[in-house]
Amino acid sequence: MRETPQCAELFTRLLKPNNPDAEAGAGAAMIAAARETRWRRNQPCDAVIAGGAVACVLSGAVRKFALRPNGQRQIIDVTVPGDFLGFAPSDPAFFLEAVSNDTRIACFTRAQVETLAAGSAAVSALIDNCAAEAIRRLEHHLLVQSRVTAREKVRAYLGEMARRMKTAHAKAITLPITRYDIADHLGIAVETVSRAMTGLRRRGSIRLKTPRDIEIRDPSMLSDS
Amino acid sequence: MRETPQCAELFTRLLKPNNPDAEAGAGAAMIAAARETRWRRNQPCDAVIAGGAVACVLSGAVRKFALRPNGQRQIIDVTVPGDFLGFAPSDPAFFLEAVSNDTRIACFTRAQVETLAAGSAAVSALIDNCAAEAIRRLEHHLLVQSRVTAREKVRAYLGEMARRMKTAHAKAITLPITRYDIADHLGIAVETVSRAMTGLRRRGSIRLKTPRDIEIRDPSMLSDS
DNA sequence: GTTGCACATTGACGCCCGTCAAGGCGAGCG
DNA sequence: CGCTCGCCTTGACGGGCGTCAATGTGCAAC
Numbered sequence A, B: 001m002r003e004t005p006q007c008a009e010l011f012t013r014l015l016k017p018n019n020p021d022a023e024a025g026a027g028a029a030m031i032a033a034a035r036e037t038r039w040r041r042n043q044p045c046d047a048v049i050a051g052g053a054v055a056c057v058l059s060g061a062v063r064k065f066a067l068r069p070n071g072q073r074q075i076i077d078v079t080v081p082g083d084f085l086g087f088a089p090s091d092p093a094f095f096l097e098a099v100s101n102d103t104r105i106a107c108f109t110r111a112q113v114e115t116l117a118a119g120s121a122a123v124s125a126l127i128d129n130c131a132a133e134a135i136r137r138l139e140h141h142l143l144v145q146s147r148v149t150a151r152e153k154v155r156a157y158l159g160e161m162a163r164r165m166k167t168a169h170a171k172a173i174t175l176p177i178t179r180y181d182i183a184d185h186l187g188i189a190v191e192t193v194s195r196a197m198t199g200l201r202r203r204g205s206i207r208l209k210t211p212r213d214i215e216i217r218d219p220s221m222l223s224d225s
Numbered sequence C: 001g002t003t004g005c006a007c008a009t010t011g012a013c014g015c016c017c018g019t020c021a022a023g024g025c026g027a028g029c030g
Numbered sequence D: 001c002g003c004t005c006g007c008c009t010t011g012a013c014g015g016g017c018g019t020c021a022a023t024g025t026g027c028a029a030c
Helices: A002-016 A026-033 A108-118 A121-145 A150-165 A179-186 A190-202 B004-015 B026-033 B110-119 B121-145 B150-165 B179-186 B188-200
Strands: A035-039 A055-059 A062-067 A073-077 A094-098 A102-108 A173-174 A206-208 A213-216 B034-040 B052-059 B062-067 B073-079 B094-099 B104-107 B170-176 B206-208 B213-216
Touching: A073 A121, A073 A179, A073 B121, A102 A108, A108 A121, A121 A150, A121 A179, A121 B073, A150 A179, A150 A190, A150 A213, A150 B121, A173 B073, A179 A190, A179 B052, A190 A206, B026 B179, B073 B121, B073 B179, B121 B150, B121 B179, B150 B170, B150 B179, B150 B188, B150 B213, B179 B188, B188 B206
Parallel strands: none
Antiparallel strands: A035 A102, A055 A102, A062 A073, A062 A094, A173 A213, A206 A213, B034 B104, B052 B104, B062 B073, B062 B094, B170 B213, B206 B213
C-alpha cells in the first residue's frame, strides 16, 4: 500500500531531462507520456487538467477550491509534490490554482493513463495507489475539518502537515499555504487561525521562525487528545 | 463519467439468484467473483472488507467512522446502495458498521478486482468510475461539512441526500441514518440538528412525516445561498 | 398493561469564534 | 526614502452553538 512517495520519486526522476536512471519499460513509457507543465501563482489551470486527465505535482503546490455564492472560498484539497490530481470527475464548481510561482506538474491524458496501466501491472498498481492516497487524504482532512474547536483544527492541521511533508526534520515544517488559505481550508476565520498559532506559541508547543516556518517543540500537542 | 448508478443496477441485477438478465461476459464474471455478505446492525465488518478488498452496498447502509480518544465519533462516509467501499488504504483508526439489519454488500477481493479489470476494459472503467465517485462524495461532503453555520450544514446535507438518494419523487427522501449519526457526520450536536430540522419545518421548507421521512416543500432552501 | 430503551425534541445558560476595526511588518517599486 | 500592498497579528463585541437537563414518542419484550 501507499506507494505514493515511491511514485513521486519515480516521476520526479523520470521527468528530469538527461536522466541517467531512465530505464526501458514502465519508466520510459511514463516519461514519454507525461507532459510537464508549469504555471504561475493564482493562475487557474482547469484547461491544463481537463477531460479526465491526471497530473502529478512536481514542485510548489496546487489548491483545489470551490466558491460559494456568498463569495466564501472553501479549499477542498492542497496537493504538494508527490500528490496526484484529477481522479475526481471534473466539476465546474471546483477550481484549481497554483499556490506559488515555481509550481510544476506532470500531465497525463486519460488515454495515456489507460495505455500505461494496460501495458504494465506495476504501473496500474501505482495509479490505483495514488487514487487510494487521494481518498485517504480527503478522509483525513475530513477528520481535521470536523474537529469541534477551531484550535483543535489548527493543531490537527499542523499534525497532518508534519506527517505529509516528511521533511528531513519532522519537527520543522514549512507550511505550503498562507494563513488565509489555511482558514479557508479549515473553514474558520483568519483571525482564529492566527490566534490559535499565537496560543500554541505562548504555550511553548511551537516556535515560529517565520509565519510559514514552524518548529514543533511539543509533538504531543498535535496528536489527538 | 459517473457510471455508479449503472454499476449499482448491474450489480444488483446480477447478484439476484435466477437472474434472467444474466449474460455471459463481464456480468457473469462479476456474479462469479462477488461474495454476497449480509450483517446485522451495529456489527463491525472490518473482517469482511480487509486487505484491499472492495465491496458494493446492495441494501441498507454502511457508515465509516473514526473514534477520537475523547470518545467522540466522527462519521467519515455513509454509503448507500450503489456506493462502493474499500478503495482507501485500510486504516486501523477507521471502523465500518452496518446501519440497519437488512444491510447487504457484495464483496470482491483485490485479486478478483484485478482479474476482472484485466479481463474487460468496460469493467475496468466501471471500477475507476466508482473510485472517482468515492472521491466526489468525499469532496462534496467536505463542502457540506465546511459550511459556516450548523443550519446551513443541515440544509446542505439534506440537499446532498436528495441528490444521492434519487428516489422516485425527488421531493421525498428517507434519511438512511439517525439524528445522532447526522450529528456525528456533520460534526455538530444532536440538539442542533433537531433544532435546524424544526426551524426548516416551521418555515414550511420541509415536512416531517416521520423524523426519517422528509418531504421537501421548498427545494430552493437546500441550494446554496 | 408497563417496563425499558433508543431516538427525538425543546429550553436555559455560557463560551467560543466570527465579525469589525486597527496596527505591525516585510517586499516590491518608483 | 516613501508608498503601496499582501500577509499577519491583536483587541472588543455579539450571536450561534455546545452543554446540560428534562420531556415526549414509538417500539419491543414479557
